[in-house]
Amino acid sequence: MTTPAFFHSLTSIVEDLSRDLPAPRRYRRLLEAMLRIFPCDAAALLQRQDDHLKPLAVDGLSDDTLGRRFVVAEHPRLARLLSAREPVRFPADSDLPDPYDGLVENDDQQLHVHDCMGFALHIDGHPWGVLTLDAMQPGTFDGIDPLELQTFISLTEATVKAAERMDKLAARAEREHRVAKALAEESSTLEIIGDSEPIKQLRQEIAVVARSHLTVLVLGETGVGKELVARQVHHQSPRAQEPLVQVNCAALPENIAESELFGHVRGAFSGAVADRAGKFEIADGGTLFLDEVGELPLSIQAKLLRVLQNGDLQRVGSDNAVKVDVRVVAATNRDLQREVAEGRFRADLYHRLSVYPVNVPPLRDRGRDILLLAGYLLESSQRRLGVQGLRLSDAAKSALLSYDWPGNVRELEHLLSRAALKAIAAQGRDSRTIILHPTELDIAPQALPATVLPDAERVHPESAFQLPPGVALSEAVDQFQKDLVREVLSRHQGNQAAAARELNVNRSNFSRLLKRLALR
Numbered sequence: 001m002t003t004p005a006f007f008h009s010l011t012s013i014v015e016d017l018s019r020d021l022p023a024p025r026r027y028r029r030l031l032e033a034m035l036r037i038f039p040c041d042a043a044a045l046l047q048r049q050d051d052h053l054k055p056l057a058v059d060g061l062s063d064d065t066l067g068r069r070f071v072v073a074e075h076p077r078l079a080r081l082l083s084a085r086e087p088v089r090f091p092a093d094s095d096l097p098d099p100y101d102g103l104v105e106n107d108d109q110q111l112h113v114h115d116c117m118g119f120a121l122h123i124d125g126h127p128w129g130v131l132t133l134d135a136m137q138p139g140t141f142d143g144i145d146p147l148e149l150q151t152f153i154s155l156t157e158a159t160v161k162a163a164e165r166m167d168k169l170a171a172r173a174e175r176e177h178r179v180a181k182a183l184a185e186e187s188s189t190l191e192i193i194g195d196s197e198p199i200k201q202l203r204q205e206i207a208v209v210a211r212s213h214l215t216v217l218v219l220g221e222t223g224v225g226k227e228l229v230a231r232q233v234h235h236q237s238p239r240a241q242e243p244l245v246q247v248n249c250a251a252l253p254e255n256i257a258e259s260e261l262f263g264h265v266r267g268a269f270s271g272a273v274a275d276r277a278g279k280f281e282i283a284d285g286g287t288l289f290l291d292e293v294g295e296l297p298l299s300i301q302a303k304l305l306r307v308l309q310n311g312d313l314q315r316v317g318s319d320n321a322v323k324v325d326v327r328v329v330a331a332t333n334r335d336l337q338r339e340v341a342e343g344r345f346r347a348d349l350y351h352r353l354s355v356y357p358v359n360v361p362p363l364r365d366r367g368r369d370i371l372l373l374a375g376y377l378l379e380s381s382q383r384r385l386g387v388q389g390l391r392l393s394d395a396a397k398s399a400l401l402s403y404d405w406p407g408n409v410r411e412l413e414h415l416l417s418r419a420a421l422k423a424i425a426a427q428g429r430d431s432r433t434i435i436l437h438p439t440e441l442d443i444a445p446q447a448l449p450a451t452v453l454p455d456a457e458r459v460h461p462e463s464a465f466q467l468p469p470g471v472a473l474s475e476a477v478d479q480f481q482k483d484l485v486r487e488v489l490s491r492h493q494g495n496q497a498a499a500a501r502e503l504n505v506n507r508s509n510f511s512r513l514l515k516r517l518a519l520r
Contacts, residue, residue: 001022002337006037006063006148008036008121009033009034009036009037010416012029012033013029013033013155014155014371015032015240015493016029016030016159016336020166021166023163023166023167024056025056026159026162026163027045027163028056028057028059028160029043029160030057030156031044031057031058031059031060032041034131034133034152034156035059035060035279037143037148037152038059038133038149038152039135039141039143040115040133040134040135040140040141041060041104041134041141042058042059042060042061042100042103042104042133042134042135042137043059043060043131043132043133043134043273044058044059044061044065044100044131044132045057045130045131045156045245046078046129046130046131046132047128047129048072048082048127048128048129050455051071051072051073052069052070052071052072053069053070053075053078053082053129053130054069054070054267055068055070056129056138060104061100061103061104062103062104062318064103065100065103067151071517075097075099076096076097077090077094077096077097077098077099077116077118078099078132078519080172081094081118081119081120081130081132082120082127082130083120084119084120085120086119087117087118087119087149087150088118088119089116089117089141090116090117092114092115092138092139094116096367097454098116098134100116100132100134100198101281103159104134104136104208106459114135114136114137114140114451115134115135115137115138115139115140115141115191116129116132116133116134116135117132117133117141118130118132118133119149119153121130121153121156121157121160122157123157123160123161124161128157128160129160130410131156138441140353141162142405144158152356167266167274168270168275170274171274171275171276171277174277175342188237190227190228190231190232190449192228192229192232193369193372193373193376194366194369194372194373195368195369195372196361196365196366196367196368196369198361198365199361199369202229202358202359202360205358206229206232206233206236206358207236207445209233209356209358210232210233210234210236210237211236211238212237212280212333212356213327213520214355214356215308215328215329215330215331215352215353215354215355215356216233216328216329216330216331216355216356216357216358217331217332217336217353217355218230218329218330218331218332218356218357218358218360218496219332219333219355219358219359219360220331220333220359220360220361220362221333221362221408222333222407222408222410222492222493222495222498223363223408223409223410223411223493224360224361224362224363224408224409225360225408225409226291226306226331226333226360226425227289227291227331228410229331229360230244230246230287230289230291230329231244231289231356233287233329233358234287234289234329235428236329236450237287238328239285239286239287239327242283242285242286242287243282243283243285243286243287244283244286244287244289245282245283245287245288245289245293246287246289246291247260247261247279247288247289247290248291248292249290249291249292249293249295249296250291250292250295250298250497251292252295252300254297254300257296257297257300258300258303259272259276259278260278260279260281260315261278261279261280261300262278262306262311262313262314262315263275263276263277263278263280263281263305263315263316263322264276264305264317264318265268265315265316265318266314266317267317268315268316268317268318269316269317271436272285272316272317275315276315278313278315280307280313280324280326281313281322281324282326283324283326283445284325284326285326286326286327287325287326287327287328287329288327288328288329289329289330289331290328290329290330290331291298291330291331291332292332292333292355292497293330293332294332294333294334294336294345295332295497298344298346298428299343301346301349302346302349303335304349305346305349305352306346307324308328308349308352308353309361310353311323311324311325311326312324316423328353330353333498334501336350336353336354337350350425352386362405362408363405363408363409363412364404364405368401370400370401371392371397371400371401373409373412374397374400374412374416374517377416377417378390378391378392378415378416378420378436381416381417381420385421385424386430387420387424387429387431387434388433388434389432389433389434390420390423390434390436391433391434391435391436392435392436393435393436393437393438395437395438396436396437396438396440396441399438399441399443400412400441400443400506401446403443406491407491407492407493410493412494414493415441415442415443416436416441418440418442419436419440419441419442420436421438422436422440422442423435423436423437425469426440450489478517481513481517482517482519484503485503485513485514485517485519486519488502488503489519492494496514497509
């Protein structure tokens with residue numbers, strides 16, 4: 001006969017289904033309700049993860065139980081529970097070892113289990129885990145009502161499903177938060193400044209490809225504005241109202257790159273305490289910008305290719321496929337055809353990414369666009385620095401036009417920011433007009449292209465590096481390497497990957513060289 005305790009506990013479980021509870025607390029309350037209904041000394045809820053069962057909640061077992069992982073193949077009782085469709089009870093004299101022997105606590109003593117039963121939990125037709133009941137006295141479970149037990153099993157499965165649904169809702173909320181953040185970042189200026197022929201051609205290329213669904217590969221030197229081009233492609237596309245999510249592939253450590261791109265499930269690796277969506281899922285419906293795509297390790301390139309081919313991805317630690325609808329825009333300053341020829345980039349991925357290549361011209365090819373860009377950047381600096389008028393002298397304009405700009409627009413931006421600070425310090429923040437002169441720009445004569453320098457000012461190879469008297473050859477070589485590496489790093493604004501490529505040095509070897517030369 002059904003008892004009042006059963007109805008009371010049943011009501012509390014049903015009420016919890018509609019509450020927003022953290023999963024651990026929800027599972028703990030489930031076990032507390034079970035202990036009120038069925039006579040037992042301990043209970044545990046375990047979730048199957050690959051080849052083992054992980055305890056999510058325990059009651060009556062020692063504290064260290066939650067830290068254990070029960071390998072199914074090593075615990076025949078748990079294996080039998082998982083394979084059964086009905087509750088299983090083990091006789092007190094069963095010769096199968098009990099996984100909880102010594103873990104049930106009673107009167108400050110750890111005792112062996114004498115009566116044990118349990119049942120498998122199925123979610124959407126698939127085995128999810130098990131729930132176990134244990135007692136010290138044989139025959140404890142003789143009087144359990146089968147109908148009550150089956151009702152409790154159904155409620156347990158409903159509770160597990162509710163908890164997982166809550167986790168998915170939390171993941172969705174996280175995605176929406178990231179989308180909102182991405183959209184806010186995208187709201188920054190999208191204007192491409194310039195009237196030169198190369199820029200007019202670039203705008204036309206963007207207009208042509210943006211309305212299509214094609215994958216775009218943005219090519220160009222460091223600092224030319226490849227990210228701005230990617231944003232323009234997205235902004236002019238039918239996906240403009242959806243997120244644009246950016247990934248800096250050069251900054252992705254290989255051990256977490258797969259998780260960052262494709263996401264992971266809870267327990268996939270140490271520290272994966274919850275399910276997490278990757279950049280592809282966050283960008284679903286919108287655009288994913290893979291900056292510095294040439295830096296991706298080969299192992300990740302293979303997984304990326306699969307997603308680009310069919311739109312299906314798998315989170316790390318999951319066997320389930322997730323369908324995504326993402327338009328990919330990639331960018332690189334590498335010669336990917338050369339990378340393919342030298343085995344550092346997959347040929348099939350290159351062809352998948354380069355459906356529509358867009359070349360961004362270097363600043364030195366854009367003529368008087370340099371002055372237009374300078375005006376735009378100085379106006380922005382005025383607002384940021386809180387001054388009235390930042391202006392270029394005629395001599396400063398000539399210096400900007402004659403410089404070769406190895407660092408392109410990014411170098412121009414940084415140079416003008418430094419020059420503005422120097423000019424403000426020299427002329428006073430309250431001045432109505434602050435003039436930037438060549439001295440503030442700090443474009444030294446030796447930084448200009450050799451072709452515009454008088455022969456007397458050029459640095460001749462035979463005098464570029466001389467050994468000081470009494471210095472050992474090894475010390476001189478180290479000093480030469482240090483000076484050369486510093487110069488190349490400066491030219492690439494500290495970008496180690498770009499510097500390593502210019503010096504034709506393996507990335508990892510370059511990192512070790514920096515460490516040996518005490519440059520980092």
